[in-house]
Amino acid sequence: PDLRARAVVDLDVPGPVISRHLYGHFAEHLGRCIYGGFYVGEDSSIPHERGIRLDVVEALKGIGIPNLRWPGGCFADEYHWRDGIGPKQSRPRMVNTHWGDVVENNHFGTHEFMDLCEMLGADAYVSGNVGSGSVQEMSDWVEYLTRDGDSPMASLRRENGRDEPWKVPFWGIGNEAWGCGGNFTAPQFASEARRYATFCRDHGDNKLYRIAAGASDDDVTWTTALMEALSCLGCQRDPKNIFQAISFHYYTLAGTWEHKGSATSFSTEDYYATMSKAQDIERIISAHARIMDAYDPGRKVGLVLDEWGTWWDVEEGTNPGFLYQQNTVRDALVAAVHFDAFHRNADRLVMANIAQTVNVLQAMLLTDAETGALVLTPTYHVFEMNRGHHDATSLAVHVLDAPDTREADGRSLQVVSASASTTGSAALLSLSNLDAEASLTIEVDLRGRTVSSATARVLTGDSAAAHNTAEAPDAVAPIALDTELESGTLRVTLPAHSFATVSLELA
Ligand code: AHR
Numbered sequence: 038p039d040l041r042a043r044a045v046v047d048l049d050v051p052g053p054v055i056s057r058h059l060y061g062h063f064a065e066h067l068g069r070c071i072y073g074g075f076y077v078g079e080d081s082s083i084p085h086e087r088g089i090r091l092d093v094v095e096a097l098k099g100i101g102i103p104n105l106r107w108p109g110g111c112f113a114d115e116y117h118w119r120d121g122i123g124p125k126q127s128r129p130r131m132v133n134t135h136w137g138d139v140v141e142n143n144h145f146g147t148h149e150f151m152d153l154c155e156m157l158g159a160d161a162y163v164s165g166n167v168g169s170g171s172v173q174e175m176s177d178w179v180e181y182l183t184r185d186g187d188s189p190m191a192s193l194r195r196e197n198g199r200d201e202p203w204k205v206p207f208w209g210i211g212n213e214a215w216g217c218g219g220n221f222t223a224p225q226f227a228s229e230a231r232r233y234a235t236f237c238r239d240h241g242d243n244k245l246y247r248i249a250a251g252a253s254d255d256d257v258t259w260t261t262a263l264m265e266a267l268s269c270l271g272c273q274r275d276p277k278n279i280f281q282a283i284s285f286h287y288y289t290l291a292g293t294w295e296h297k298g299s300a301t302s303f304s305t306e307d308y309y310a311t312m313s314k315a316q317d318i319e320r321i322i323s324a325h326a327r328i329m330d331a332y333d334p335g336r337k338v339g340l341v342l343d344e345w346g347t348w349w350d351v352e353e354g355t356n357p358g359f360l361y362q363q364n365t366v367r368d369a370l371v372a373a374v375h376f377d378a379f380h381r382n383a384d385r386l387v388m389a390n391i392a393q394t395v396n397v398l399q400a401m402l403l404t405d406a407e408t409g410a411l412v413l414t415p416t417y418h419v420f421e422m423n424r425g426h427h428d429a430t431s432l433a434v435h436v437l438d439a440p441d442t443r444e445a446d447g448r449s450l451q452v453v454s455a456s457a458s459t460t461g462s463a464a465l466l467s468l469s470n471l472d473a474e475a476s477l478t479i480e481v482d483l484r485g486r487t488v489s490s491a492t493a494r495v496l497t498g499d500s501a502a503a504h505n506t507a508e509a510p511d512a513v514a515p516i517a518l519d520t521e522l523e524s525g526t527l528r529v530t531l532p533a534h535s536f537a538t539v540s541l542e543l544a
Pocket residue numbers: 065109110111112212213344392393398
């Protein structure tokens with residue numbers, strides 16, 4: 038017998054707007070994310086434009102990629118942007134000490150990144166180097182990218198073939214400053230962030246949204262120190278004059294950092310532990326938001342989760358420094374759970390970037406190292422199925438009569454995860470059944486507006502470990518799901534370990 042649950046959605050009670058930037062991305066110079074993932078170089082036999090893979094661009098346009106964070110991660114704090122401009126053959130090489138200790142030839146630099154963003158139709162989120170850079174270097178990079186007219190950096194950009202300045206809306210001040218970004222203490226970094234942000238200027242009509250690197254997980258000392266830095270006596274009090282947002286990172290692991298476990302071979306216990314860790318994101322967002330509310334009740338300062346996703350042991354035979362992992366139905370459900378929490382917290386959480394888009398950690402896309410074949414992962418499909426939430430108005434989903442919670446990791450797990458949004462005469466409902474074995478029939482009472490039709494799709498696989506490969510690219514792909522709609526009540530049955538979206542037409 039399957040499990041049963043009931044839910045209520047008030048279609049006429051609007052919540053906060055879900056920024057499309059909650060569906061943002063992250064691409065680091067790490068393993069095969071940039072080289073072999075996004076960029077194959079101009080001599081490749083893989084179809085490309087100026088070295089950028091066309092199939093990757095098409096796939097990401099298919100999920101409406103809103104922004105792309107680059108060049109790191111830890112790499113950002115050892116990246117010197119001047120090494121990545123000018124003729125490729127004269128660009129200096131460097132060692133990527135964090136990721137595989139490999140030599141980086143700098144063939145993918147500022148112009149290539151901005152070219153990629155233009156091809157994707159995505160906003161650029163550039164992560165600046167605080168750890169081993171200087172205020173001057175960062176300030177010059179902003180000028181190089183965004184200044185029009187006659188200035189030293191604008192002229193240098195023109196010498197390198199780009200006349201018009203680019204639009205760069207998002208600017209990161211450092212990354213993981215508590216660790217690879219320089220091993221700062223929170224108060225030390227907070228004053229550095231203020232100093233760096235001051236010299237990241239708005240040139241012309243390019244208005245930077247400056248994001249100061251913040252906490253790991255729920256370490257609110259960082260959020261406190263950064264909020265304190267925005268409110269100190271003697272400073273310009275309006276935060277928009279310093280930095281506009283604070284970031285944090287949260288990765289989902291079933292085990293420990295030493296024993297993360299396999300991406301594809303895991304027990305039911307590991308599966309539930311993963312789901313429970315994923316659900317923890319809600320508590321962590323709330324922990325940061327509570328601190329921010331105390332300093333900024335008007336919610337002017339944004340919270341940005343600029344790295345999130347699953348982190349497993351690398352696939353056998355691959356470079357341990359390249360963080361290449363497979364991606365299963367379990368990963369897809371981790372993404373679905375995160376998005377539900379993002380939608381509920383969209384009044385403070387303004388951006389999120391999954392780590393990472395291609396070939397690294399919880400990727401949307403995997404490319405074969407030998408043949409170059411492209412595979413869409415189960416996580417990709419969650420982004421695609423949830424696309425209707427971009428910039429929509431969130432709606433609260435009240436889950437009632439849910440099945441008993443499962444115990445995982447000494448904590449309880451909600452078996453049903455759900456969220457909803459509306460735009461004009463449409464609404465989108467996202468529903469996950471996290472139970473590893475049982476199907477779940479859910480009845481949703483749709484109140485406040487008349488619903489004229491409901492169509493649904495579901496994503497699952499033979500097991501929670503099901504995944505896609507070049508040989509079986511559609512082992513996990515969305516298919517149609519039956520719905521019953523009667524007098525404003527929707528009934529759907531979700532298979533075990535599955536994610537579904539229901540599109541509603543409102544009269
Ligand atoms: O995403 C991989 C790494 O994880 C990033 O470089 C770093 O910021 C984090 O520790």
